[in-house]
Amino acid sequence: MGNSIEVKDLTLNFGSISVLKNMNLDVAEGEFVVLLGPSGCGKSTLLNCLAGLLDITDGQIWIKGKNVTWAEPSERGIGMVFQSYALYPQMTVRGNLSFGLKNAKVPQAEIDKRIARAAEILQIQPLLDRKPAALSGGQRQRVAIGRALVRDVDVFLFDEPLSNLDAKLRSELRVEIKRLHNQLGNTMVYVTHDQIEALTLADRIAVMKGGVIQQLAEPLEIYNRPSNLFVAGFIGSPSMNFLKGRTVEGGRAFQFGATKIDLAGYDGGAVLERDQAILGVRPEHITVSTSPLSGPSIPAEVEIDEHLGADSLLWLKAEGANLSVRVPVEGRLPPGTKVHLGLDIPKASLFDAKTEQRI
Amino acid sequence: MAEARGRARWTRNISAKIAAIPMIATALVVFLGGTIWTVVYSFTNSKLLPKANFVGFDQYERLWATSRWTISIQNLMFYGVMSLVFTVVMGFILAVLMDQKIRHEDTFRTIMLYPFALSFIVTGLVWQWILNPQFGIQGVVRDWGWESFTFDPLNNPQTVLYGLLIAGLWQGTGFVMCLMLAGLRGIDEDIWKAARVDGIPTWKTYVVVIIPMMRAVFITTLVIVASGIIRLYDLVVAMTSGGPGGNASQVPAMYVYDYMFQAQNLGQGFAASTMMLLSVLIVLIPWAYLEFGGKKHG
């Protein structure tokens, strides 16, 4: 089927400041796309443009095959859920849910039907006659989602909907949003700065920085094959380890300090010989051993040992660089231990230090 | 395509634009246009009706050669400086007293602020009565047997401005106290805790720490009070009508009113009001620069 949302060459300037730069984004019917990035990257701005709450400078926005570039927010066939819930405080939950429908002159019987359905899906029937002030944070967010739900639209826009909730509620509602998506099959665009939300919810993630989409891909692809240094460093906690060095032997090996690492099995393009390259390896793709490994291994020393419960994290120093390694709890080592590190090259990423792009 | 786009932009938010018409008209036509109009016509010899017959600075030369105007300016400067100093100093001291976690704070504040709800006319007439030489304070003290006691500020050209000050301070100090109190309450409690731990005496904390922190409140208060003083009119009309002795308590606003609406000498009125504008700008522009100029960079 066709695309639900198409953003074509979208540019947005505030005066002389360029906030979104010539952006293109297609979201398929029923797809869940997460816009992820640090604050100020333009992700919320893009969402507001999709909703029609901001006038764009140039380009077009299509929703469900209709050019909605100049359409009013209410005419775009979208529902929106806000970070601060944005419930109208003087109205009851029922009033909040019906406000948009009344503006659209939907018949009362239809309004009642839709509210009943939304209330059932979100399990907020007992709350319908309460005012927002009498609801908990989680309940308010359910009502805010309900407001999008009753509009009976195909596109849902979420603007950091879980950021105001505490950690426990956040993970509960996250699962609920996922379930909702599975149940309704709507197109959803979801803005967050929380990568766990992004990785768990998204069909595809758009990682943004400086008003530009850095990479748009499925979560695993983003995690395993980040397209540039920014994406590699932004996704994953703790961050990917970056080893600065150069590629040698026609691109068959990576020189890191005194150690030469064989690049056999690297999953990427032609490596070639480069004076400045960066080898990125995730903490879980490094093995630690107290005895020398069979292949080339990097000598290192344990500095700190953090116990995380399920596993533990070793912070090491190797060739003057700080590295973190995720190890099973049994693999814990006291600070000062001399160890040898082995890298899982097929899962590593190699970047050109000048262009910062993945090789 | 381009045409459709232009139209869509223009009709966008059309309700908002229509709703803003009164504001735009007030800002542009009345405030900006009216001010410019008066300044321009102050260079004409308009008498009964405004006429665009330009005579250069004639009206201003006449203005500054008129003793009534120069006295008005002197009066306003004296009254203004005294009033500013006293309202701000007294307002601050009262605010400090009110800030000592006292009991019945609301009652005290209600009493100090109620004169501010009254008009200058009412204020002026009450004090005129209290300062009445025959029945007022002077009369009462003389009745007690102190026959030579003299307290008759309103009928003596030398002291009439003090009489106005007594009434003006009564009306306005409570307001300044409220602004200062709000400023004091806006200061972080932790500053006080830190000063207490450091063993700094309370009075010294006020002088060295609190007053510098309230700089913005002081400046804003000064601007508000000063722009009110320049408009001073009702109080003088009610208390002295500009007298005694003809013009011992004349103020510029009175001069403007008389020339514009009584003496049918519009040019003089316009020139005098332009001078008033100028004096306000002298206060206003440095303040606006400090207040808003810095904000854009910050």
Place this chain on the structure above:
Amino acid sequence: MADASMTRSAAMAGPRGAKPRKTLSPRNIMLYGTLIVVCLYYLLPLWVMVMTSLKGMPEVRLGNIFSPPVEFTFQPWVKAWKEACTGLNCDGLSRGFWNSVIITVPSVVLSIAIASVNGYALINWRFKGSDIFFTILIFGSFIPYQIMLYPIVILLREAGIYGTLWGLVIVHTIFGMPILTLLFRNYFSAIPEELFKAARVDGAGFWGIYFRIMLPMSLPIFVVALILQVTGIWNDFLFGVVFTKPDLYPMTVQLNNIVNSVQGVKEYNVNMAATLLTGLVPLVVYFVSGKLFVRGIAAGAVKG
């Protein structure tokens, strides 16, 4: 063992429990003493006004203005209301009172309606130049009114409403606009923007959001504006003199004409009754509104 119990009993002998506080410390005597003296200064005129207005003229002449009346009489009040003269016109201050009422009511309603819409448009529906108009407005509030008086006279004369009630209502609306717009703008800016966005997604337009969302959330600030405008317009003198004719003079103007008229014998008790009557409306508003009044006047000092 013995050592420990020694130190312990020594500690017990020192200060323990709540620190004693003296209510009659020299500091408190100074503090409350000063405040009470200051309050006497503030209360004195009110006291004198009330007492004088309740005395007969013989007692005013003979007695002390600070002492309460020996014989209470409401005659001065009745006379001030019904018979006090301005020039040849002797129908009392009641005319000025009703004039002030018919001036104040529409002026308050119109000025608040326009200013609240201004504030709302400035926060939520910015358009090109909206901030410039607002800046001019704020500057205008500091500029002496005198410089704009005559141009307004011309504008009103052209519109054919100079000297009428509606002319004065428009003048009050114009000069109330800066402070009220600032007041509403600041209040609306504290309402989360997302609420406004949500309402737009829900299909509400400019007026829909104003009446259904903003208005119900902003009742306190409307009350503050109401207090500010009722007292401000009631107390106005200059605009009343300049923009109305004698038969429409507001109460303040008529009061001044009564008290400061040079004709006839001065009836101080009637004058004070008239003064008190004129001050009564703002005083009632003030005492009823309490802290909201403070909030209203402080709004002028809050930066935009």
